[in-house]
Amino acid sequence: xxxxxxxxxxxxxxxxxxxxxxxxxxxxxxxxxxxxxxxxxxxxxxxxxxxxxxxxxxxxxxxxxxxxxxxxxxxxxxxxxxxxxxxxxxxxxxxxxxxxxxxxxxxxxxxxxxxxxxxxxxxxxxxxxxxxxxxxxxxxxxxxxxx
Amino acid sequence: xxxxxxxxxxxxxxxxxxxxxxxxxxxxxxxxxxxxxxxxxxxxxxxxxxxxxxxxxxxxxxxxxxxxxxxxxxxxxxxxxxxxxxxxxxxxxxxxxxxxxxxxxxxxxxxxxxxxxxxxxxxxxxxxxxxxxxxxxxxxxxxxxxxxxxxxxxxxx
Numbered sequence: 001x002x003x004x005x006x007x008x009x010x011x012x013x014x015x016x017x018x019x020x021x022x023x024x025x026x027x028x029x030x031x032x033x034x035x036x037x038x039x040x041x042x043x044x045x046x047x048x049x050x051x052x053x054x055x056x057x058x059x060x061x062x063x064x065x066x067x068x069x070x071x072x073x074x075x076x077x078x079x080x081x082x083x084x085x086x087x088x089x090x091x092x093x094x095x096x097x098x099x100x101x102x103x104x105x106x107x108x109x110x111x112x113x114x115x116x117x118x119x120x121x122x123x124x125x126x127x128x129x130x131x132x133x134x135x136x137x138x139x140x141x142x143x144x145x146x147x
Numbered sequence: 148x149x150x151x152x153x154x155x156x157x158x159x160x161x162x163x164x165x166x167x168x169x170x171x172x173x174x175x176x177x178x179x180x181x182x183x184x185x186x187x188x189x190x191x192x193x194x195x196x197x198x199x200x201x202x203x204x205x206x207x208x209x210x211x212x213x214x215x216x217x218x219x220x221x222x223x224x225x226x227x228x229x230x231x232x233x234x235x236x237x238x239x240x241x242x243x244x245x246x247x248x249x250x251x252x253x254x255x256x257x258x259x260x261x262x263x264x265x266x267x268x269x270x271x272x273x274x275x276x277x278x279x280x281x282x283x284x285x286x287x288x289x290x291x292x293x294x295x296x297x298x299x300x301x302x303x304x
Contacts, residue, residue: 009210014200016164018186018193023168034168041203042166052204054164055189057157061197068246068258086297094296097217099288101253104217105297131252137228137245139235 001049004032008040009050060135065112067134069119070101071126078102084125090118101131152180153188153197164201212262216269216289218276219255221248226283227257233279234259239272254286266291 007030017025024034032040044050059066073081078096085091085105094105107118119130155178165173171189172182180188192198207215222230227245234257235243242260259276263269273289 009203009205012202013205014202016201016203018171018189018201020169020171020182020186022170038166038168044203045163045166047209048206049209050203051206052163053166053202054160054162055192055201056199056204057161057192058196058199061195062157068244070253082296091297093298095292096294096296097290098293099290101290102293103296104290131249133246133249133253133258135244135246137231139231139243139245 004030004036005040005044005049007031008037008044012041059108064108064110065115065134066106066108067115067132069105069107069122070131070133071103071128072101073103073126073128077126077128081126081128085122088118088122090114152178152184153192155179156185156188156192207262212264214263214266214269215292216261216263216266216273217292218259218261218273218287218289220257220259220276220280220284221254221286222257222280223283223285224256230280230283231257234276237272237275237279239263240276255288261289 011029012026016022019025021034023038027034027037030037041050041053045053071081071085081103082094082096085094085103088107090107090109092106092108094103096102097104107115109115109118115132115134119132123130156174159174159177164170167173169182171186175182175185178185189198189201193201207213231243231245234240239261240259241262242258244258245256246258248254248256261269261272261276263272269289269291273287277284277287
C-alpha cells in the first residue's frame, strides 16, 4: 500500500460521485489518473484490503429491517449453534465475543415482520433463547477509518 | 418509497459497483434504463437516506486494525438523547446506537463500536467515551470479538 492507496481509502469512504465518469472526478480528489484509481480499487478488492466498493444501503429506509441479537451458548454446543445461525440467509454478520452472551449476530430482512420469524426459528432449532436488540436511535453512523 | 427500477438498481449494485470507467452506464445496461435515469434514481436514494454513502469499505482486519470492541453503556434514559450524538461524533466510534435494555439479563442501552490496532488502544478510547458520558453512565463493559463466524454483505430482496 502506498500513499495513493491510502488517499483512496481515506477520501473515498463516501462521496463517490454520481456522474458519467466518476473515477475521473475521484481522481482529482486523490491526485492520480482516472484509470489508475479504478485499477487500484480493483486491486485492493482482490487483495482483501477493501471488502466492498459501491453504495451502502440503509435497510430500514428500503422497507427492510435490521436487528442485533445475542445468545448465551454453552461452549460444548458452540459450533453446532453457530452452524444453525449461519445457515439462515437473513443472518448477515455473526461474531463470537468474549462475554456470557458470546454469540452476536445481525438479522436483515426485507420486511419488519420477518425478524420475529427468524428469531423464533433459531430458538426452535437451537433450544436456546435469543435476546433481540432492535435499534431505537442512531447516533451518526459513519465509516471514519483513516490509514 | 422504492419503485421497481430502484429495486433493480439495488439488486444490481448491492454486491458492488461494476469496475469500469462508466459504472452507472454499466448498471443502466443491467437494469434496462438510461444512464441518466439510473444516476437520477441513485441521487434520489442518497438524498432521502436509502443509500447511506457510496464508496470503498476498508477491511479493518487487513489494515491491521484487529481489536474490535463493542462497548456497551448503561446511560441515564433522561440523558441519552443529548449524550448519544456526542459519543457518535467521536472519530473512532464507527457505529453508535441506542438499543433496549433487557433486564435482568442486560442493563445497557447505548452501544458504541470501537476499532483499534490493539486492546490497549481500545481501552484508551473507551475511557474517552466514559469521560463524555460522565455521571450519566452507571456501568459499562467492552465485548471483544473473538472470531468472525459469518460476514456477508447486506442482501435485500
